[in-house]
Amino acid sequence: MEIEVVSLSKSFKEVQALKNICFSVASGELFGVIGPDGAGKTTLFRLLATLLKPDEGYIRVRGLDTVLDYRAIRNGIGYMPGKFSLYQDLSIEENLHFFADVFGADMKKNYELIAPIYRQIAPFKDRRAGALSGGMKQKLALCCALIHRPSVLLLDEPGTGVDPVSRKEFWEMLALLKKQGLTILVSTPNMDEAALCDRVALLQQGRVVAIDRPSAIIERYPYPLFAVRSKEMHRLIMDLREWEPVQGCYGFGEYAHLSLHTASRRPSEIAAYLEQCGHEAVEIKSIAPGIEDCYIAFEQQA
Amino acid sequence: MGNVIQVQALTRTFGDFTAVNKISFEVRQGEIFGFLGANGAGKTTALKMLTGLLMPSSGTALVAGYDVARYPEEVKRTIGYMSQRFSLYEDLTVRENIRFFGGIYGLSTSQLREKTAQVIEQLGLEQQAGLLVRSLPLGWRQKLAFAVAQIHEPKVVFLDEPTSGVDPLTRRQFWEGIYEASARGITLMVTTHYMEEAEYCHRISIMVDGRIDALDTPAALRQQFKAVDMDEVFRKLARPDQPVGHVD
Numbered sequence: 241m242e243i244e245v246v247s248l249s250k251s252f253k254e255v256q257a258l259k260n261i262c263f264s265v266a267s268g269e270l271f272g273v274i275g276p277d278g279a280g281k282t283t284l285f286r287l288l289a290t291l292l293k294p295d296e297g298y299i300r301v302r303g304l305d306t307v308l309d310y311r312a313i314r315n316g317i318g319y320m321p322g323k324f325s326l327y328q329d330l331s332i333e334e335n336l337h338f339f340a341d342v343f344g345a346d347m348k349k350n351y352e353l354i355a356p357i358y359r360q361i362a363p364f365k366d367r368r369a370g371a372l373s374g375g376m377k378q379k380l381a382l383c384c385a386l387i388h389r390p391s392v393l394l395l396d397e398p399g400t401g402v403d404p405v406s407r408k409e410f411w412e413m414l415a416l417l418k419k420q421g422l423t424i425l426v427s428t429p430n431m432d433e434a435a436l437c438d439r440v441a442l443l444q445q446g447r448v449v450a451i452d453r454p455s456a457i458i459e460r461y462p463y464p465l466f467a468v469r470s471k472e473m474h475r476l477i478m479d480l481r482e483w484e485p486v487q488g489c490y491g492f493g494e495y496a497h498l499s500l501h502t503a504s505r506r507p508s509e510i511a512a513y514l515e516q517c518g519h520e521a522v523e524i525k526s527i528a529p530g531i532e533d534c535y536i537a538f539e540q541q542a
Numbered sequence: 543m544g545n546v547i548q549v550q551a552l553t554r555t556f557g558d559f560t561a562v563n564k565i566s567f568e569v570r571q572g573e574i575f576g577f578l579g580a581n582g583a584g585k586t587t588a589l590k591m592l593t594g595l596l597m598p599s600s601g602t603a604l605v606a607g608y609d610v611a612r613y614p615e616e617v618k619r620t621i622g623y624m625s626q627r628f629s630l631y632e633d634l635t636v637r638e639n640i641r642f643f644g645g646i647y648g649l650s651t652s653q654l655r656e657k658t659a660q661v662i663e664q665l666g667l668e669q670q671a672g673l674l675v676r677s678l679p680l681g682w683r684q685k686l687a688f689a690v691a692q693i694h695e696p697k698v699v700f701l702d703e704p705t706s707g708v709d710p711l712t713r714r715q716f717w718e719g720i721y722e723a724s725a726r727g728i729t730l731m732v733t734t735h736y737m738e739e740a741e742y743c744h745r746i747s748i749m750v751d752g753r754i755d756a757l758d759t760p761a762a763l764r765q766q767f768k769a770v771d772m773d774e775v776f777r778k779l780a781r782p783d784q785p786v787g788h789v790d
Contacts, residue, residue, distance in 0.1 A: 275709075276707060276708055276709030276710070276712075277680070277707040277708065277709075278680060278709075279709070373581050373582060374581050375581065400706075400707070402581075402735075403580040403581050403735045403776075403780070404580075404735060404737060404773050404776045404777060404780075405580055405776070405777050405780045405781050406580075406581075408773075408777060429706070429707040429708075430736070430738065431710065431738075432738065432773075444709075472725070473721050474718060474721035474722050474724075474725050475725075477718060477721075490710075490711075490714040491714050491717050491718065491721070491742060492741070493738075493741025493742050493760065494741060494742075494759075494760055494761060532710050535709075535710050536710050536711055536714075539709065539710065539711045540711075
């Protein structure tokens with residue numbers, strides 16, 4: 241195992257940020273930590289990056305303890321914090337050289353690892369980091385986190401504040417790095433990005449509620465699920481929640497997702513109920529759940 | 543229902559650079575309108591003009607009947623604004639926040655008293671009115687921020703990434719509040735680059751290089767761009783020259 245997290249807990253004053261977390265990540269895995277703001281993602285990543293000490297439990301990175309062996313671990317990990325942390329007054333090129341020097345890394349020898357990413361920002365290498373767009377900052381930060389050729393990459397919310405095009409490109413870069421054998425831990429509040437990971441841990445208020453392949457988590461979703469819409473979305477949701485067979489009903493964009501307690505209900509019964517409530521232009525279809533449906537089901541159980 | 547926002551060939555240049563290039567669109571009363579664009583597409587410049595913060599170079603924009611170039615102060619008074627990043631003062635209590643923002647919008651002392659009581663009652667925050675906003679759960683803070691953005695009874699509320707990073711249940715509760723406001727006839731303009739948020743809007747416009755290159759319902763846009771989701775629509779529009787999935 242590349243990373244082992246065992247019975248990990250961490251509190252800040254009265255707030256318990258992480259509660260008895262356990263998981264492990266295999267070498268070469270792309271592992272996602274999925275959860276909203278405040279779930280404990282950043283605390284977990286700071287603990288993994290040896291920047292915080294656990295209150296209870298421990299973390300081993302390649303067999304080394306994050307408290308006792310922090311120095312050795314730091315040489316083997318690349319950490320990209322959620323907040324842009326490069327030198328805004330230095331140029332792209334200067335930032336890269338600075339981080340290479342700090343780690344005593346051989347730029348020439350390691351360049352090939354970052355080349356596919358660096359080539360995209362190289363035309364702007366003299367521009368100050370502070371003057372770059374969100375997507376370019378992200379690429380530069382990734383280069384700086386990789387320049388010492390770490391075996392583990394820790395990316396805390398790399399997609400925040402970045403438009404969908406850059407976000408997509410970023411995930412494609414991660415796929416390339418994974419091919420090079422890197423172990424990658426990435427956190428995100430976007431549930432739909434779970435599908436891009438080999439395995440994910442769903443984090444909810446400091447607890448891990450599920451760890452598995454995204455498809456396996458989805459397979460375990462316990463309710464029959466439907467997408468429903470009508471002319472009046474707000475009233476539709478309110479009316480459905482009043483209906484006895486309904487387990488839950490939540491807006492999902494243009495449709496509301498409706499989960500039922502029993503498998504025996506048919507779309508025609510839902511339609512009859514909505515007609516009785518006076519809804520117009522009703523549309524109902526049976527759908528497969530996504531990670532977000534699963535996450536909501538876990539939230540309801542909590 | 544009439545149009546609450548009417549934009550005609552709205553343009554803004556900075557020197558040689560055209561940040562917003564002849565955009566035209568209308569937003570109906572009670573509509574939830576998504577305003578999307580990649581970083582640097584001109585979204586922020588357009589919004590600054592629509593909120594009376596920046597003069598257009600040419601073209602017109604009417605917001606709640608006011609021409610933004612001629613009556614920017616009236617525009618500011620008829621709109622509300624809420625962002626996920628900053629909306630309330632965390633070091634002030636619930637009641638202090640309501641009074642502070644009500645005061646900024648020029649409510650009289652008696653209106654302030656009345657509105658403060660009304661918002662607290664509507665949200666069921668009687669027990670929490672004296673607590674610092676910092677100590678409230680995120681879901682409550684957002685509901686309060688949304689209520690505060692409507693304290694002066696604006697006709698249009700601008701929402702900037704209102705639920706990015708928020709947990710799925712809280713996000714849904716918040717959007718139910720938006721649907722409810724829409725049903726009351728309030729017009730909502732949502733800017734975001736999170737497609738999870740965009741999918742909730744009645745119609746969406748997408749800006750590319752200062753222009754509006756797409757404008758329709760999410761379903762119609764998916765069809766038009768032969769895309770499985772809005773994310774793909776956005777990518778096809780924002781970087782048409784670059785095959786999706788191509789790195790280096």
